[in-house]
Amino acid sequence: MNNSTKPGEKMKSREEYTNNLSIVNTSGVFINFISELYSMNKTAEKIVHNFNAGPSILPKPVFEEASRSIIDFNNTGLSILEIGHRTQLFQDVIDEAIALIKELMLLDDEHEVLFLHGGASSQFFQMPMNLLHDDAKAAYTDTGVWAAKAIKEAALYGNVDVVCSSKEQNYNHLPKSFHVDPASAYLHLTTNNTIYGTQWQDLSLFYNKGVPLVADMSSDILSRVLDFNRFELIYAGAQKNIGAAGVNLVIVNKKCLGKVYRKIPSMLDYRNHIEAGSLLNTPPVFAIYVCLLTLRWLKSIGGVAEAEKQNYIKAALLYDAIDAHDLFNGTVAKEDRSKMNVCFTMENTDLEKEFLSLCKEEGMIGVKGHRSAGGFRVSLYNAVPYESVVAITDLMNYFAKKNV
Numbered sequence: 001m002n003n004s005t006k007p008g009e010k011m012k013s014r015e016e017y018t019n020n021l022s023i024v025n026t027s028g029v030f031i032n033f034i035s036e037l038y039s040m041n042k043t044a045e046k047i048v049h050n051f052n053a054g055p056s057i058l059p060k061p062v063f064e065e066a067s068r069s070i071i072d073f074n075n076t077g078l079s080i081l082e083i084g085h086r087t088q089l090f091q092d093v094i095d096e097a098i099a100l101i102k103e104l105m106l107l108d109d110e111h112e113v114l115f116l117h118g119g120a121s122s123q124f125f126q127m128p129m130n131l132l133h134d135d136a137k138a139a140y141t142d143t144g145v146w147a148a149k150a151i152k153e154a155a156l157y158g159n160v161d162v163v164c165s166s167k168e169q170n171y172n173h174l175p176k177s178f179h180v181d182p183a184s185a186y187l188h189l190t191t192n193n194t195i196y197g198t199q200w201q202d203l204s205l206f207y208n209k210g211v212p213l214v215a216d217m218s219s220d221i222l223s224r225v226l227d228f229n230r231f232e233l234i235y236a237g238a239q240k241n242i243g244a245a246g247v248n249l250v251i252v253n254k255k256c257l258g259k260v261y262r263k264i265p266s267m268l269d270y271r272n273h274i275e276a277g278s279l280l281n282t283p284p285v286f287a288i289y290v291c292l293l294t295l296r297w298l299k300s301i302g303g304v305a306e307a308e309k310q311n312y313i314k315a316a317l318l319y320d321a322i323d324a325h326d327l328f329n330g331t332v333a334k335e336d337r338s339k340m341n342v343c344f345t346m347e348n349t350d351l352e353k354e355f356l357s358l359c360k361e362e363g364m365i366g367v368k369g370h371r372s373a374g375g376f377r378v379s380l381y382n383a384v385p386y387e388s389v390v391a392i393t394d395l396m397n398y399f400a401k402k403n404v
């Protein structure tokens with residue numbers, strides 16, 4: 001029963017109900033105001049440039065549509081937050097999201113698309129639980145904190161062969177010369193190292209190792225064209241290029257499943273999720289919906305190829321600004337520079353503090369580097385507008401000239 005309806009009183013229609021509630025009317029106005037601010041990329045006072053590493057900026061039309069759907073999803077009179085996950089309404093959402101992933105990533109029919117709980121960190125253990133025998137061996141590349149966490153979890157299920165590591169050099173480059181035992185169950189890589197700002201540019205290095213490939217693509221998925229079908233399994237937290245935090249994407253070649261003999265809890269067995277179409281239990285409905293909106297946006301701008309082109313231009317602009325001034329030091333090997341997370345430092349820590357507070361004054365959010373890397377990290381995910389990159393490079397040029 002509606003809590004404003006006394007027993008015996010006729011239940012009010014949703015429209016009557018909302019019209020009679022000033023708070024709802026006010027929040028309607030508020031939503032309009034908020035989405036207007038978003039569409040201008042502004043707070044009430046100033047422009048905001050969001051360089052957060054994740055959760056991070058999403059496209060403005062996604063915020064606008066998601067806000068509207070919280071009030072009224074697809075003119076149903078229902079909020080997206082209150083629809084059942086077993087309704088046709090949500091089935092349409094998840095079906096379209098899966099179809100868009102397949103289309104945008106050009107996946108073949110062997111590859112299944114799953115939306116799962118637990119973030120990318122849960123894949124560090126769920127994946128080996130499904131793919132690695134107790135007595136088998138998996139090869140891992142140790143290229144950052146997230147890769148190291150993946151290694152630690154895999155060791156709970158089988159033998160781990162760390163085939164290369166740049167840990168001793170604070171992960172400032174990607175080690176390219178390594179041997180992989182052809183008997184390895186799989187070779188794991190982190191395509192983009194979010195904290196340190198390195199990214200494997202040429203994945204053909206992995207393609208000819210002769211073992212199945214598994215990749216954590218959390219921070220560069222959908223940002224560049226890759227032959228995704230070459231991977232046995234891909235996983236990624238949604239909160240950078242895919243959508244809202246709370247869900248992760250798993251793409252798995254179904255042929256690689258069912259080969260380990262251990263008992264796998266139902267919720268952790270990929271085969272159950274495939275069979276249930278990612279609806280084994282209540283999925284994160286809203287987070288998946290935001291993924292759908294983001295995927296629609298990506299398709300509308302020209303897909304992954306167009307995103308790649310724009311990401312290349314944005315990253316080049318920022319790296320050029322770093323290289324143009326002695327004041328800034330790029331922290332990683334040039335050939336391994338990430339187009340998603342651009343990291344740099346200054347020799348003088350007082351100047352670092354001054355630059356950070358200047359960024360804050362200018363509405364630049366998320367510029368401070370991760371505590372393991374220090375300095376600055378500017379994340380340039382798909383939704384970061386070119387104008388924001390121009391704004392930060394202008395500020396860098398100004399600051400460098402002021403401090404020659």
Ligand code: PMP
Pocket residue numbers: 054118119120121122146190192193194195216217218219237238
């Ligand atoms: N892998 C990479 C490359 C990441 O960047 C992150 C988070 N930033 C993770 C894994 C962990 O993701 P989650 O917080 O979704 O577990």
